[in-house]
Amino acid sequence: MNISKARESATDFVEKVGRMTVVGVEEIGNGGFLVIESIYWIFFGPGLKQPVRLSHVVVQMVEIGVKAIPIITILSGTIGAMLAIQSIYMLRIFGAESQVTYGVAFSVVREFAPLITGILVAGRSGSALAARLGTMKISQEIDALKVMGINPVRYLVVPALLAMVVMVPCLTMFNMLVGLYCAGLYINLDLGISMAAYVEQTIDILSVGDLMHGIGKSAIFAILIGVIGVVNGASVTGGAEGVGKVTTRSVVQAISAIIFTDMIFAFIATQS
Amino acid sequence: MTDEPNTVIEVENLVTHYGSRKILDDVSMSVKEGEIMIIMGGSGSGKSTLLRYMMALEQQTSGTIKLLGNDIAKLNQQEMFNLRKKLGVAFQGGALFSSMTVGENIMLPLYEHAKLDMMTMEIMARMKLEVVDLAGFEDLMPSELSGGMIKRAAFARAVVMDPKILFCDEPSAGLDPVVSSAIDDLILKLRDAMNMTVVVVTHELESVFKIADRVTVLDRGHILFIGTVAELRNHKSERIQNLLNRRPEENTVDPDEYLRRLTGDEIRGDAIL
Numbered sequence: 242m243n244i245s246k247a248r249e250s251a252t253d254f255v256e257k258v259g260r261m262t263v264v265g266v267e268e269i270g271n272g273g274f275l276v277i278e279s280i281y282w283i284f285f286g287p288g289l290k291q292p293v294r295l296s297h298v299v300v301q302m303v304e305i306g307v308k309a310i311p312i313i314t315i316l317s318g319t320i321g322a323m324l325a326i327q328s329i330y331m332l333r334i335f336g337a338e339s340q341v342t343y344g345v346a347f348s349v350v351r352e353f354a355p356l357i358t359g360i361l362v363a364g365r366s367g368s369a370l371a372a373r374l375g376t377m378k379i380s381q382e383i384d385a386l387k388v389m390g391i392n393p394v395r396y397l398v399v400p401a402l403l404a405m406v407v408m409v410p411c412l413t414m415f416n417m418l419v420g421l422y423c424a425g426l427y428i429n430l431d432l433g434i435s436m437a438a439y440v441e442q443t444i445d446i447l448s449v450g451d452l453m454h455g456i457g458k459s460a461i462f463a464i465l466i467g468v469i470g471v472v473n474g475a476s477v478t479g480g481a482e483g484v485g486k487v488t489t490r491s492v493v494q495a496i497s498a499i500i501f502t503d504m505i506f507a508f509i510a511t512q513s
Numbered sequence: 514m515t516d517e518p519n520t521v522i523e524v525e526n527l528v529t530h531y532g533s534r535k536i537l538d539d540v541s542m543s544v545k546e547g548e549i550m551i552i553m554g555g556s557g558s559g560k561s562t563l564l565r566y567m568m569a570l571e572q573q574t575s576g577t578i579k580l581l582g583n584d585i586a587k588l589n590q591q592e593m594f595n596l597r598k599k600l601g602v603a604f605q606g607g608a609l610f611s612s613m614t615v616g617e618n619i620m621l622p623l624y625e626h627a628k629l630d631m632m633t634m635e636i637m638a639r640m641k642l643e644v645v646d647l648a649g650f651e652d653l654m655p656s657e658l659s660g661g662m663i664k665r666a667a668f669a670r671a672v673v674m675d676p677k678i679l680f681c682d683e684p685s686a687g688l689d690p691v692v693s694s695a696i697d698d699l700i701l702k703l704r705d706a707m708n709m710t711v712v713v714v715t716h717e718l719e720s721v722f723k724i725a726d727r728v729t730v731l732d733r734g735h736i737l738f739i740g741t742v743a744e745l746r747n748h749k750s751e752r753i754q755n756l757l758n759r760r761p762e763e764n765t766v767d768p769d770e771y772l773r774r775l776t777g778d779e780i781r782g783d784a785i786l
Contacts, residue, residue, distance in 0.1 A: 388602040
């Protein structure tokens with residue numbers, strides 16, 4: 242009796258793992274297809290009289306980008322100062338505080354700016370995208386679009402994706418500036434290095450490659466956030482509770498995807 | 514000699530599944546031009562499903578659906594877009610876009626499909642709102658409207674392109690008798706004014722007797738009856754009479770079977786409340 246129960250729970254477990262794997266692979270496939278379909282509509286939409294409207298993209302850009310500026314400013318400033326504090330603490334062990342600019346410049350530009358921006362946009366806009374599409378699906382608004390002969394990917398998804406791909410790198414650049422500035426303020430206070438010297442040193446240290454590393458990463462994050470939000474929103478079942486679930490799910494998945502991609506990107510980009 | 518009206522919707526041997534569950538089984542029916550066809554049946558009979566397939570929102574397992582002479586499974590994307598412009602749909606919950614005003618909702622199909630200037634589109638939207646007695650409400654958001662007003666606005670949006678076929682999903686569900694009668698009048702008005710073919714899914718008997726030219730009765734995925742209202746009233750089948758007289762089905766209960774259903778094959782006791 243006990244053995245058969247144990248066997249049953251073991252097969253249950255294997256079955257669950259199998260199912261989850263299939264669902265996971267299916268979702269990744271859906272995401273990939275969505276990107277291809279979006280590119281299709283951008284280029285072939287106008288010919289099919291289904292253009293992606295610039296006004297929709299601009300509305301999304303304001304929503305995703307412009308409205309995120311205050312919170313990005315606060316967080317990137319805080320993180321810049323925090324990095325300066327920690328770096329000085331660590332470098333003091335070797336008596337090398339004056340080299341703090343190296344640590345701060347590299348960490349902000351290559352790592353923290355894209356990462357924090359990505360996580361913030363995932364929380365603000367990725368979840369909103371999933372919730373919006375999910376609500377539209379359960380209230381049959383997506384069906385309504387389809388029967389009107391309006392492709393939902395072209396009408397709803399492409400503007401949001403395009404806006405993400407443009408705005409997340411922009412926010413990242415802004416994040417870099419504010420982060421570096423606030424780090425400089427703290428360094429100026431603590432070590433008495435003048436702002437002018439700090440700025441000059443930062444410009445010396447950073448190369449275009451470092452900037453591209455950070456900005457390139459953020460563009461990939463943007464696609465991840467958008468696609469994960471859309472795939473989750475489109476998979477809603479089960480009313481309002483379902484919308485809540487996919488919203489949470491999209492944030493967790495987007496942040497996880499960002500962190501994994503970040504590590505892989507950093508590894509690949511530093512080999513050579 | 515009178516011309517036989519064209520057949521605008523033709524469903525042949527339609528079989529559909531939801532997952533592994535069969536929903537529609539060998540359904541065949543047709544709707545003629547200018548006709549009001551009502552699809553009725555109890556809950557779970559597959560009537561809303563049939564409508565979804567007619568609107569080309571799902572892929573059938575087998576069988577063909579022809580709208581205005583086009584087999585919808587064989588149309589390419591562009592032909593499908595063009596066909597869609599000739600269809601109007603009033604959804605059960607209205608399905609108005611909650612981020613747009615009522616006027617913008619109604620103008621959206623025009624904006625996407627017709628090359629008109631804003632003024633013309635606004636006038637056309639107002640004309641349609643006038644038809645559904647919602648004049649002056651174009652600047653409100655859908656969340657500011659009552660249930661009946663949302664349904665009427667959805668009608669206005671459905672007919673703004675002057676479609677050849679109008680689909681209505683439960684137009685009077687959840688409305689008080691006066692409003693639901695007004696919606697019936699609206700359907701008649703739209704048909705008479707624009708010679709639309711109208712397909713209505715409903716289980717409101719009053720609507721059926723008031724507006725239907727012909728009725729299709731579905732029961733558990735099968736066609737039980739197709740014919741005129743008079744034929745429906747006089748039909749001998751017990752199931753149809755039950756449906757018309759609001760009598761619950763009297764299933765003979767087998768005590769053993771009943772007990773087995775209640776206790777299940779195996780009591781798991783793992784429901785979480």
